[in-house]
Amino acid sequence: MIDVLIVDDNPIVRGALRGYLAGADEVQVVGEAPDGRTAVTAAQRLHPHVTLLDHRMPVADGLSVVGRLAEHTAVLVLTSDAAEELISAMLRGGASGYLVHGEFEPPELLRAVRAVAAGQGWLSPRGASVTIAALRDQAARAGDVRQRRRAFGLTPREEEVIELLCAGHSNAAIARRLLLTEKTVKNHLHHIFTKLQAANRTEAVVRWSGR
Amino acid sequence: MISVLIVHPDPPERVAMRAMLDASGRVRVVGLTGDRDEGLALAHRLRPTVTLLDERVLPAGTDVMHTLARWSLVIALTFATERRAITALLRAPVRGCLVYGHFEPADLVRAVYAVAEGLGWLSPVAVAAVTWALREAARAKQPETAPRPPDPAPSW
Numbered sequence: 278m279i280d281v282l283i284v285d286d287n288p289i290v291r292g293a294l295r296g297y298l299a300g301a302d303e304v305q306v307v308g309e310a311p312d313g314r315t316a317v318t319a320a321q322r323l324h325p326h327v328t329l330l331d332h333r334m335p336v337a338d339g340l341s342v343v344g345r346l347a348e349h350t351a352v353l354v355l356t357s358d359a360a361e362e363l364i365s366a367m368l369r370g371g372a373s374g375y376l377v378h379g380e381f382e383p384p385e386l387l388r389a390v391r392a393v394a395a396g397q398g399w400l401s402p403r404g405a406s407v408t409i410a411a412l413r414d415q416a417a418r419a420g421d422v423r424q425r426r427r428a429f430g431l432t433p434r435e436e437e438v439i440e441l442l443c444a445g446h447s448n449a450a451i452a453r454r455l456l457l458t459e460k461t462v463k464n465h466l467h468h469i470f471t472k473l474q475a476a477n478r479t480e481a482v483v484r485w486s487g488r
Numbered sequence: 489m490i491s492v493l494i495v496h497p498d499p500p501e502r503v504a505m506r507a508m509l510d511a512s513g514r515v516r517v518v519g520l521t522g523d524r525d526e527g528l529a530l531a532h533r534l535r536p537t538v539t540l541l542d543e544r545v546l547p548a549g550t551d552v553m554h555t556l557a558r559w560s561l562v563i564a565l566t567f568a569t570e571r572r573a574i575t576a577l578l579r580a581p582v583r584g585c586l587v588y589g590h591f592e593p594a595d596l597v598r599a600v601y602a603v604a605e606g607l608g609w610l611s612p613v614a615v616a617a618v619t620w621a622l623r624e625a626a627r628a629k630q631p632e633t634a635p636r637p638p639d640p641a642p643s644w
Contacts, residue, residue, distance in 0.1 A: 311575055342496050351571075368618075368619045368623070369622050369623055369626040371623070372619070373616070373619060374615065392612035392615075395612075396616065397590075397616045397617055398612055398615030398616040399609075400610055400615050402602030402603075402605070402608055402609055403607050403608075404608075405602070405607065405608030405610040405615070406606070406608030406611050408610070408618045408619070408622065409578055409582070409584075409608050411622055412575060412578050412579065412622065412630055413578070413579060415621070416579045
Protein backbone atom coordinates (compact mmCIF):
# COMPACT_ATOMS: atom_id res chain seq x y z
CA MET A 278 0.00 0.00 0.00
CA ILE A 279 1.21 3.51 -0.82
CA ASP A 280 0.08 6.05 1.81
CA VAL A 281 -0.60 9.48 0.36
CA LEU A 282 -1.02 12.88 2.02
CA ILE A 283 -2.80 15.55 -0.03
CA VAL A 284 -1.76 19.17 0.57
CA ASP A 285 -3.81 21.86 -1.18
CA ASP A 286 -5.74 24.85 0.12
CA ASN A 287 -8.64 24.20 -2.27
CA PRO A 288 -11.03 21.55 -0.90
CA ILE A 289 -12.39 20.90 -4.40
CA VAL A 290 -8.89 20.04 -5.67
CA ARG A 291 -8.28 17.80 -2.64
CA GLY A 292 -11.58 16.03 -3.33
CA ALA A 293 -10.74 15.56 -7.00
CA LEU A 294 -7.30 14.12 -6.16
CA ARG A 295 -8.87 11.80 -3.61
CA GLY A 296 -11.26 10.69 -6.34
CA TYR A 297 -8.45 10.00 -8.85
CA LEU A 298 -6.46 8.02 -6.32
CA ALA A 299 -9.46 6.03 -5.06
CA GLY A 300 -9.40 4.18 -8.37
CA ALA A 301 -6.02 2.61 -7.58
CA ASP A 302 -5.99 -0.45 -5.34
CA GLU A 303 -2.48 0.03 -4.01
CA VAL A 304 -2.90 3.70 -3.04
CA GLN A 305 -4.66 5.03 0.04
CA VAL A 306 -5.11 8.65 1.07
CA VAL A 307 -4.16 8.86 4.74
CA GLY A 308 -4.56 12.59 5.27
CA GLU A 309 -5.23 16.04 3.90
CA ALA A 310 -3.80 19.44 4.79
CA PRO A 311 -4.87 22.93 3.65
CA ASP A 312 -1.51 24.70 4.17
CA GLY A 313 2.21 24.10 4.52
CA ARG A 314 2.38 24.28 8.28
CA THR A 315 -0.40 21.75 8.82
CA ALA A 316 1.25 19.58 6.16
CA VAL A 317 4.52 19.39 8.10
CA THR A 318 2.68 18.33 11.27
CA ALA A 319 0.67 15.73 9.34
CA ALA A 320 3.80 14.36 7.63
CA GLN A 321 5.62 14.06 10.96
CA ARG A 322 2.67 12.17 12.42
CA LEU A 323 1.66 9.98 9.46
CA HIS A 324 4.95 9.41 7.58
CA PRO A 325 3.09 8.98 4.30
CA HIS A 326 5.10 7.42 1.46
CA VAL A 327 4.11 10.25 -0.85
CA THR A 328 2.90 13.82 -0.27
CA LEU A 329 1.14 15.70 -3.06
CA LEU A 330 2.16 19.31 -2.46
CA ASP A 331 0.58 22.48 -3.83
CA HIS A 332 2.63 25.68 -3.85
CA ARG A 333 0.37 28.70 -3.33
CA MET A 334 -1.32 28.24 0.03
CA PRO A 335 -2.04 30.44 3.03
CA VAL A 336 0.04 30.33 6.24
CA ALA A 337 3.03 28.57 4.62
CA ASP A 338 3.44 27.96 0.90
CA GLY A 339 4.74 24.73 -0.61
CA LEU A 340 8.28 25.91 -1.30
CA SER A 341 8.77 27.07 2.29
CA VAL A 342 8.08 23.58 3.66
CA VAL A 343 9.33 21.24 0.91
CA GLY A 344 12.63 20.60 2.70
CA ARG A 345 11.02 19.78 6.03
CA LEU A 346 8.42 17.58 4.36
CA ALA A 347 11.10 15.69 2.44
CA GLU A 348 12.58 14.53 5.74
CA HIS A 349 9.44 12.48 6.38
CA THR A 350 7.99 11.66 2.97
CA ALA A 351 8.66 11.72 -0.76
CA VAL A 352 7.25 14.95 -2.18
CA LEU A 353 5.45 15.16 -5.51
CA VAL A 354 4.65 18.80 -6.31
CA LEU A 355 1.25 19.22 -7.88
CA THR A 356 0.46 22.82 -8.70
CA SER A 357 -0.83 25.11 -11.41
CA ASP A 358 2.34 27.21 -11.26
CA ALA A 359 4.83 26.12 -13.93
CA ALA A 360 7.48 28.84 -13.47
CA GLU A 361 10.97 27.53 -14.21
CA GLU A 362 12.41 29.05 -11.04
CA LEU A 363 9.77 27.34 -8.92
CA ILE A 364 10.36 23.96 -10.57
CA SER A 365 14.11 24.05 -9.96
CA ALA A 366 13.73 25.49 -6.45
CA MET A 367 11.30 22.73 -5.48
CA LEU A 368 13.59 19.99 -6.84
CA ARG A 369 16.67 21.52 -5.22
CA GLY A 370 14.70 21.86 -2.00
CA GLY A 371 13.92 18.15 -1.86
CA ALA A 372 10.92 17.40 -4.11
CA SER A 373 11.10 14.14 -6.08
CA GLY A 374 8.68 15.12 -8.80
CA TYR A 375 6.66 17.93 -10.33
CA LEU A 376 3.33 17.83 -12.12
CA VAL A 377 1.38 20.81 -13.44
CA HIS A 378 -2.43 20.85 -13.15
CA GLY A 379 -4.09 20.65 -16.53
CA GLU A 380 -1.03 19.08 -18.19
CA PHE A 381 -1.57 15.49 -17.09
CA GLU A 382 -4.24 12.78 -17.12
CA PRO A 383 -5.22 10.73 -14.04
CA PRO A 384 -3.18 7.68 -15.16
CA GLU A 385 -0.06 9.85 -15.22
CA LEU A 386 -0.73 11.00 -11.66
CA LEU A 387 -0.84 7.36 -10.57
CA ARG A 388 2.39 6.53 -12.37
CA ALA A 389 4.01 9.54 -10.79
CA VAL A 390 2.85 8.51 -7.32
CA ARG A 391 4.20 4.99 -7.85
CA ALA A 392 7.54 6.22 -9.22
CA VAL A 393 8.05 8.67 -6.38
CA ALA A 394 7.03 6.07 -3.77
CA ALA A 395 9.63 3.72 -5.30
CA GLY A 396 12.40 6.26 -4.73
CA GLN A 397 12.49 7.48 -8.32
CA GLY A 398 11.00 10.65 -9.71
CA TRP A 399 8.47 12.07 -12.10
CA LEU A 400 8.54 15.21 -14.19
CA SER A 401 6.05 16.57 -16.68
CA PRO A 402 7.62 17.44 -20.07
CA ARG A 403 7.99 21.06 -18.94
CA GLY A 404 9.68 19.98 -15.73
CA ALA A 405 11.98 17.68 -17.66
CA SER A 406 13.11 20.42 -20.02
CA VAL A 407 13.70 22.86 -17.15
CA THR A 408 15.82 20.41 -15.19
CA ILE A 409 17.86 19.27 -18.20
CA ALA A 410 18.63 22.94 -18.91
CA ALA A 411 19.50 23.57 -15.25
CA LEU A 412 21.86 20.60 -15.22
CA ARG A 413 23.61 21.81 -18.36
CA ASP A 414 23.96 25.37 -16.97
CA GLN A 415 25.46 23.94 -13.85
CA ALA A 416 27.98 21.88 -15.84
CA ALA A 417 28.91 24.93 -17.92
CA ARG A 418 29.45 27.04 -14.78
CA ALA A 419 31.56 24.32 -13.16
CA GLY A 420 33.65 24.22 -16.36
CA ASP A 421 34.10 28.01 -16.19
CA VAL A 422 35.33 27.85 -12.60
CA ARG A 423 37.83 25.10 -13.44
CA GLN A 424 39.10 27.08 -16.42
CA ARG A 425 39.39 30.31 -14.42
CA ARG A 426 41.30 28.51 -11.64
CA ARG A 427 43.62 26.72 -14.03
CA ALA A 428 44.71 30.12 -15.36
CA PHE A 429 46.31 30.95 -11.97
CA GLY A 430 48.78 28.11 -12.49
CA LEU A 431 48.84 26.80 -8.91
CA THR A 432 50.56 23.49 -8.18
CA PRO A 433 48.38 20.65 -6.83
CA ARG A 434 49.79 21.26 -3.34
CA GLU A 435 49.08 24.98 -3.55
CA GLU A 436 45.52 24.16 -4.62
CA GLU A 437 45.10 22.02 -1.50
CA VAL A 438 46.33 24.89 0.63
CA ILE A 439 44.05 27.52 -0.95
CA GLU A 440 41.04 25.18 -0.67
CA LEU A 441 41.66 24.79 3.07
CA LEU A 442 42.19 28.53 3.39
CA CYS A 443 38.83 29.15 1.67
CA ALA A 444 37.23 26.73 4.13
CA GLY A 445 38.34 29.03 6.95
CA HIS A 446 41.31 27.11 8.35
CA SER A 447 44.23 28.76 10.11
CA ASN A 448 47.82 28.16 8.99
CA ALA A 449 48.29 25.81 11.92
CA ALA A 450 45.19 23.81 10.97
CA ILE A 451 46.28 23.63 7.32
CA ALA A 452 49.71 22.42 8.44
CA ARG A 453 48.16 19.65 10.55
CA ARG A 454 45.80 18.61 7.77
CA LEU A 455 48.49 18.36 5.14
CA LEU A 456 51.19 17.09 7.52
CA LEU A 457 53.40 20.11 6.84
CA THR A 458 55.18 22.56 9.09
CA GLU A 459 53.61 25.99 9.49
CA LYS A 460 56.66 27.49 7.83
CA THR A 461 56.04 25.41 4.70
CA VAL A 462 52.39 26.46 4.68
CA LYS A 463 53.49 30.10 4.87
CA ASN A 464 55.83 29.52 1.95
CA HIS A 465 53.01 28.00 -0.08
CA LEU A 466 50.74 30.92 0.80
CA HIS A 467 53.43 33.37 -0.27
CA HIS A 468 53.58 31.71 -3.71
CA ILE A 469 49.79 31.53 -3.89
CA PHE A 470 49.40 35.23 -3.09
CA THR A 471 51.87 36.08 -5.83
CA LYS A 472 50.11 33.90 -8.40
CA LEU A 473 46.65 35.21 -7.45
CA GLN A 474 47.99 38.78 -7.19
CA ALA A 475 46.48 38.95 -3.74
CA ALA A 476 47.76 41.23 -0.97
CA ASN A 477 46.36 39.15 1.88
CA ARG A 478 44.34 36.06 2.85
CA THR A 479 40.96 37.67 2.22
CA GLU A 480 41.91 38.77 -1.28
CA ALA A 481 43.28 35.32 -2.04
CA VAL A 482 40.03 33.68 -0.93
CA VAL A 483 38.00 36.14 -3.03
CA ARG A 484 40.14 35.56 -6.14
CA TRP A 485 40.03 31.77 -5.82
CA SER A 486 36.37 31.38 -4.95
CA GLY A 487 35.30 34.05 -7.46
CA ARG A 488 33.01 35.72 -4.96
CA MET B 489 3.50 15.59 -38.70
CA ILE B 490 6.58 15.08 -36.55
CA SER B 491 9.43 13.54 -38.53
CA VAL B 492 11.54 11.03 -36.62
CA LEU B 493 14.85 9.27 -37.25
CA ILE B 494 15.54 6.03 -35.38
CA VAL B 495 19.16 5.08 -34.72
CA HIS B 496 19.17 1.71 -32.98
CA PRO B 497 21.42 -1.36 -33.32
CA ASP B 498 18.70 -4.02 -33.28
CA PRO B 499 16.66 -4.38 -36.53
CA PRO B 500 13.51 -5.96 -35.01
CA GLU B 501 13.49 -3.27 -32.29
CA ARG B 502 13.81 -0.56 -34.91
CA VAL B 503 10.83 -1.94 -36.80
CA ALA B 504 8.77 -2.24 -33.61
CA MET B 505 9.58 1.34 -32.67
CA ARG B 506 8.62 2.55 -36.11
CA ALA B 507 5.30 0.68 -35.98
CA MET B 508 4.47 2.22 -32.64
CA LEU B 509 5.34 5.75 -33.72
CA ASP B 510 3.58 5.48 -37.09
CA ALA B 511 0.44 4.16 -35.35
CA SER B 512 0.23 7.35 -33.30
CA GLY B 513 -0.94 9.21 -36.38
CA ARG B 514 1.11 12.31 -35.59
CA VAL B 515 4.56 10.93 -36.27
CA ARG B 516 6.23 9.90 -39.49
CA VAL B 517 9.40 7.85 -39.25
CA VAL B 518 11.64 9.15 -42.04
CA GLY B 519 14.73 7.06 -41.42
CA LEU B 520 15.91 3.89 -39.70
CA THR B 521 19.48 2.78 -39.21
CA GLY B 522 21.79 0.91 -36.90
CA ASP B 523 24.89 2.58 -38.28
CA ARG B 524 26.53 5.62 -36.75
CA ASP B 525 27.74 7.28 -39.96
CA GLU B 526 24.51 6.56 -41.79
CA GLY B 527 22.59 8.02 -38.86
CA LEU B 528 24.63 11.19 -39.08
CA ALA B 529 24.16 11.38 -42.86
CA LEU B 530 20.40 10.84 -42.55
CA ALA B 531 20.09 13.51 -39.87
CA HIS B 532 22.04 15.94 -42.06
CA ARG B 533 19.98 15.20 -45.19
CA LEU B 534 16.49 14.78 -43.69
CA ARG B 535 16.66 17.17 -40.72
CA PRO B 536 14.18 15.07 -38.73
CA THR B 537 12.42 16.96 -35.95
CA VAL B 538 13.39 14.26 -33.44
CA THR B 539 16.10 11.56 -33.43
CA LEU B 540 15.78 8.54 -31.15
CA LEU B 541 19.40 7.68 -30.51
CA ASP B 542 20.55 4.45 -28.88
CA GLU B 543 23.71 5.04 -26.87
CA ARG B 544 25.31 1.84 -28.15
CA VAL B 545 25.41 3.21 -31.68
CA LEU B 546 26.43 6.74 -30.77
CA PRO B 547 27.38 7.59 -27.18
CA ALA B 548 26.12 10.94 -25.88
CA GLY B 549 28.76 13.60 -25.45
CA THR B 550 30.92 12.54 -28.41
CA ASP B 551 31.71 15.08 -31.12
CA VAL B 552 29.64 13.12 -33.62
CA MET B 553 26.66 13.26 -31.29
CA HIS B 554 27.08 17.03 -30.85
CA THR B 555 27.09 17.37 -34.63
CA LEU B 556 23.93 15.32 -34.96
CA ALA B 557 22.23 17.45 -32.31
CA ARG B 558 22.69 20.50 -34.53
CA TRP B 559 20.29 18.97 -37.04
CA SER B 560 17.73 17.26 -34.86
CA LEU B 561 16.35 17.16 -31.30
CA VAL B 562 17.88 14.10 -29.68
CA ILE B 563 16.23 11.68 -27.27
CA ALA B 564 18.86 9.32 -25.84
CA LEU B 565 17.96 5.67 -25.27
CA THR B 566 20.18 4.06 -22.68
CA PHE B 567 20.63 1.10 -20.35
CA ALA B 568 22.35 3.32 -17.79
CA THR B 569 20.56 3.50 -14.46
CA GLU B 570 23.44 4.70 -12.30
CA ARG B 571 22.90 8.39 -11.48
CA ARG B 572 26.38 9.58 -12.39
CA ALA B 573 26.15 7.87 -15.78
CA ILE B 574 22.74 9.42 -16.43
CA THR B 575 23.75 12.94 -15.42
CA ALA B 576 26.88 12.65 -17.57
CA LEU B 577 24.67 11.66 -20.50
CA LEU B 578 22.32 14.60 -19.90
CA ARG B 579 25.18 17.09 -20.09
CA ALA B 580 25.30 16.26 -23.79
CA PRO B 581 22.83 18.18 -25.98
CA VAL B 582 19.87 15.83 -25.54
CA ARG B 583 16.25 16.85 -24.91
CA GLY B 584 15.16 13.65 -23.31
CA CYS B 585 16.34 10.35 -21.93
CA LEU B 586 14.50 7.04 -22.00
CA VAL B 587 16.04 4.35 -19.83
CA TYR B 588 15.46 0.77 -21.03
CA GLY B 589 13.44 -1.24 -18.56
CA HIS B 590 12.06 1.97 -17.06
CA PHE B 591 9.56 3.15 -19.65
CA GLU B 592 6.34 1.92 -21.15
CA PRO B 593 6.07 1.61 -24.92
CA ALA B 594 3.59 4.51 -24.97
CA ASP B 595 6.25 6.73 -23.38
CA LEU B 596 8.23 6.51 -26.60
CA VAL B 597 5.41 8.36 -28.39
CA ARG B 598 4.85 10.81 -25.54
CA ALA B 599 8.56 11.58 -25.35
CA VAL B 600 8.61 12.34 -29.08
CA TYR B 601 5.56 14.65 -28.75
CA ALA B 602 7.05 16.45 -25.75
CA VAL B 603 10.45 17.01 -27.36
CA ALA B 604 8.92 18.07 -30.70
CA GLU B 605 6.97 20.73 -28.74
CA GLY B 606 10.22 22.07 -27.35
CA LEU B 607 9.85 20.39 -23.96
CA GLY B 608 11.65 17.38 -22.49
CA TRP B 609 11.16 13.83 -21.33
CA LEU B 610 12.88 11.81 -18.62
CA SER B 611 12.22 8.28 -17.39
CA PRO B 612 11.57 8.13 -13.62
CA VAL B 613 15.05 6.77 -12.86
CA ALA B 614 16.57 9.63 -14.86
CA VAL B 615 14.45 12.16 -12.95
CA ALA B 616 15.87 10.79 -9.71
CA ALA B 617 19.41 11.16 -11.10
CA VAL B 618 18.88 14.74 -12.24
CA THR B 619 17.25 15.92 -9.03
CA TRP B 620 20.09 14.30 -7.11
CA ALA B 621 22.65 16.22 -9.20
CA LEU B 622 20.83 19.55 -8.74
CA ARG B 623 20.53 18.99 -5.01
CA GLU B 624 24.22 18.09 -4.65
CA ALA B 625 25.21 21.27 -6.45
CA ALA B 626 22.85 23.36 -4.32
CA ARG B 627 24.41 21.86 -1.20
CA ALA B 628 27.96 22.48 -2.40
CA LYS B 629 27.18 26.09 -3.23
CA GLN B 630 25.80 26.94 0.22
CA PRO B 631 28.21 29.38 1.85
CA GLU B 632 29.58 28.32 5.18
CA THR B 633 27.83 30.51 7.69
CA ALA B 634 30.30 29.93 10.51
CA PRO B 635 34.01 29.12 10.33
CA ARG B 636 34.69 25.44 10.81
CA PRO B 637 35.72 24.36 14.28
CA PRO B 638 39.47 23.99 14.61
CA ASP B 639 40.82 20.58 13.73
CA PRO B 640 41.43 18.35 16.72
CA ALA B 641 45.08 18.01 17.52
CA PRO B 642 46.61 14.88 15.98
CA SER B 643 46.97 12.00 18.37
CA TRP B 644 50.57 11.29 17.53
